[in-house]
Amino acid sequence: MMHSALSRWTMSYFAAALFFFVGAQVLMVVGYGFPSAAAEAPETLVVVHMITIGWLSLLMCGALFQFLPVLIARPLRGEGLVLPALLCLLAGLVCLLGGFLEVSGAIETGVPLLAWAGVLLPVGFAIAAGVLGGTLWGARLPFPARFVTVGLLSVLATAVLGALFALQLSGRLPALAELDFRTQALPVHIAVGLGGWLSFSAIGVSYRLLPMFMLSPDKERRSSKIVWWAGAIALLLMALAAPLASLFGTPDVTVSARILAVQLGGVSLIFYGADLAFFYRHRKRRAVELNSHAAKGAFLALALSAAMLLTLLASGTLEKHAEALLYLVAFGWLSGLGLSQLYKIVPFLTWLECYGPVMGKKPTPRVQDLVAEPRDRVWFAVYFLSVTVGAAALLAEQPSLFRIATGGTLLASLAIVSELVLARSLKNVPYAQRSPEGAVPPRLFLPRTH
Template sequence: MMHSALSRWTMSYFAAALFFFVGAQVLMVVGYGFPSVAAEAPETLVVVHMVTIGWHSLLMCGALFQFVPVLIARPLRGEGLVLPALLCLLAGLGCLLGGFIELSGAFETGVPLLAFAGVLLPAGFVLAAYVLGGTLWGARLPLPARFVTVGLPSMLVTALLGALFALLLSGYLPALAEFDFRAQALPVHIAIGLGGWLSFSAIGVSYRLLPMFMLSPDKERRSSKIVWWAGAIALLLVALATPLASLFGTPDVAPSARVVAVLLGGISLVFYGIDLAFFYRHRKRRAVELNSHAAKGAFLALVLSATLLLALLASGTVEQHAGALLYLVAFGWLSGLGLSQLYKIVPFLTWLECYGPVMGKKPTPRVQDLVAEPRDRIWFVAYFLCVTVGAAALLAEQPGLFRIAAGGTLLATLAIVTELVLARRLKNVPYAQRAPEGVLPPRLFLPRTH
């Protein structure tokens, strides 16, 4: 990693992702979307897609553009398509959000915004998948890369279903309106998006980042292979159960397949937990840095999410409390892991960009000198605490308490983002080491032109 090439646009993906994450939280604090309105309301769809596409997907794409070449020791292929992918995703997301706002009755443009989104967003994801898939193609794939190979087709399936929803709402696919496409496809869209594209890819990345940052053994273990196989089969069952049941006229098969998928998903999570415990227990870096400490909050949120899902399935209240479950997954597990790892990735890439070229030639700071862990610890504690309170408020159907909790997560997020900006500006580095001769300070989120 120390000598690997830096992806030119990764910081741009991160900056755009954080912008949408903060924006979504602002809307939640002011009461825009669920739970102030129904879960299927256009206002809720605005917030949901700001989080899932604007925050999670842009963050994941930016991270994979940097780390997939590291995973397989091969340069990124088709790097010239990384920027067009970002522009398509941003333009498509803008059209999608505008289309949802238009559906809410806030304004009317006469422009088929949702139809444009149904073209631009899949185009952006296809470009991203082409770059990442082309880089992986033909390479010897270590375990983390194999997780990504499941995540990429999951991303495309999610994007395809989303495009069909957008075109259906625009009135361009009347044939889909003849049967209950929403009831059949929406659960798959959510499960494959959150479970396959985002969670499975995040697990794969964590199998590389945690051992790297904690200096833990990263040799493939039998438990890790069980995580991959059980999770991949579970996702395949979720994706194929409904269409195969419809094709062969056996509707009773789909619920059974989903039960098996839940069991396999549970097995995958159990063995993932075993691997995480192994990484932390056998680390060579005795002093655990803040990013690895904070990641424990995300892993705990993942456990709580799985426990809550089982409880809701047992009580038959999944539909009633789906909002609380999805909030815990999106903000506790995925967002918590994203923020915790950004806290290390951004300083790490900044250090490589600034001090990598002069390493061994001039005195350089440590990577951890680019951040101030003691003052930032409280913000991660506050973030996960407020997410927990927010999920509990949704379960108790207390929208006022949820908005207060959302305000806490927003405040913590802004503090962490501020720290990332300070790291990019080298503000925590002692002045004598901040800009020695030959060291150029980085641009905030755009690559240098030379």
């Protein structure tokens, strides 16, 4: 990693992602969207897609553009397409959010925003997947990269389904108006998006980042193979459940396929937990840094999400409390892991960009000197505690308590983002070490012009 090329636009992806993350939480604090509005209301869809596309998907794309070449030890192919992918995704997301606002009656533009979103977003994801897939093509795939491969297939499926939803809602394709997408396609859209694209990719990246940052053994293990196979088959069953029902002419096939998918997903998570315990227990770096400590909160949220899913299924209340489950997955597991790893990735890449060229020639600070871990521990604790309270508030149908809890996540998120800005600006580095001769301070979120 020390000698690998830095992705020019990764920080831009991260900056845009954090903007949408904070913006979505602001809307939630003021009561915009669920639970103040219905789960299917346009206002809720605005917040949901700010989180899933604006925050989590842009974060994942930025991370993969940087770390996929590290996973397979070969340079990124088609790097010139990384910026067009970002522009398409941002333009498509703005159109999508604007389209939802038009549906809600908040604005009126006279422009077919949802139709444009149905084109721009799939194009943006296709470009990103093409760059990443082209980099993978022909390479010998190490174990973590196999998760990413499944994630890329999942994002394409998710984008296609999302485009069909947008086009149906826009009324531009009358043939789609008669189809019941909500019943058949929406569960697939959610499961393949959150479970395949975001979660499976996150698991794959964690198989590389955790051992790298904690100096743990990263050889492929039998349990890791079970994680991949069980998870991949579970995703395939979720995607094919509805087509199988149509093929066999009975809805029971759909139910059976999804039950089996849940069981296999549980098996995958159990063995993933065993692998995580192995990484932490066999690390060579005895002092665990804050990013690895904070990641434990995300892993706990993932375990709680699985337990909640099983409980809701057993009690027959999944449909009633699905929003609480999705909130815990999105904010506890995915966002928690994203924030915890950004806390390491941003200083790490900043150090490489600024001090890598003079490493071994001039005295340089450590990567951990770019952040102030003692003062930031409390913010991660506040974040995960607030997420837990927020999920409980949704289960208890207490919207006021949920808004208070979201205020806690927003406060913690702003503090963590501020720390990332300070790290990027080298403000925590002692002045004498901040700018040794030959080191060039990085720009905040744009690449250098040379």
